[in-house]
Amino acid sequence: MKQRRADIMEAATRIFIKHGYEHTTMKHIMEEAGISRGGLYQYFSNKEDLFEALLEEGLTEEAGTAGVSLEKVESHWMLLMQLIFGEDGHPDTRMDPLAPSKLEFFITGRNDERRRSYGEKRYELVLSIYNEIIKAGQETGEFSDRYDSELLARSIITFVDGLALDHAILSEKKVRLEDQSVLFVDYLKMALGVSSS
Numbered sequence: 001m002k003q004r005r006a007d008i009m010e011a012a013t014r015i016f017i018k019h020g021y022e023h024t025t026m027k028h029i030m031e032e033a034g035i036s037r038g039g040l041y042q043y044f045s046n047k048e049d050l051f052e053a054l055l056e057e058g059l060t061e062e063a064g065t066a067g068v069s070l071e072k073v074e075s076h077w078m079l080l081m082q083l084i085f086g087e088d089g090h091p092d093t094r095m096d097p098l099a100p101s102k103l104e105f106f107i108t109g110r111n112d113e114r115r116r117s118y119g120e121k122r123y124e125l126v127l128s129i130y131n132e133i134i135k136a137g138q139e140t141g142e143f144s145d146r147y148d149s150e151l152l153a154r155s156i157i158t159f160v161d162g163l164a165l166d167h168a169i170l171s172e173k174k175v176r177l178e179d180q181s182v183l184f185v186d187y188l189k190m191a192l193g194v195s196s197s
Contacts, residue, residue: 005043008033009057012050017097021051021104051105052118054098059125076137077194081185083129084156091181093172100168103161123157130156137192144193152191159184 011033015024026047030040044050073079081089096102109115130153137143166175188194 004035004039008035008040008043009050009054013054013098016051016054016101021047021101022108024101026050048115051101055102055105055118055122059122073136076133076140076142077192080130080133080137080156080188083133084160085181091178091185093178095164095167095177099164103165103168126157127153134192142194144191146193147191152188156188 008029012024012029015028015032019028024047026037026040029047029050030037033040044053078089085091086094106115106119109119127150131150134143134149134152138145138149163175163177163180167177
């Protein structure tokens, strides 16, 4: 039962990446997952429920990774870089392939109370993850406390969301994803008092 749900979510991820949030239908997902209508609706009541489950899974993984890592962290800086840029912690030209669908979900739902509420909850969770890492780094002396940890956490979210939006609608040549990310890392180093490495 758990495996079947996971298979449906994997199939849905592929479809949301291919069609975007708005153009994906439950029929697309059924076909991709090789499941009947009844089988799909046994797990998810609609496309929104399914997409929220995907978002929740990603957040749960991030929160778990940050929580475990904070307990035995060697470098708050490296942990922060891994959460922003992925496992290797280095800026590159890759962006979350589901990012355009996530943006669609929240932007097209900005007047929908349920999505708005979910978006706020998601924002607060991500904010708390970044804030905890920065604050912990400030408390150990790894980071400067010149700037408020929460304000820095908000700037990270704004940067990532802004890049995701540009990446969804503009060419790589115009966005210069890696160059902007390197510049943002330099900004964070300056703000946190991290010596260049």
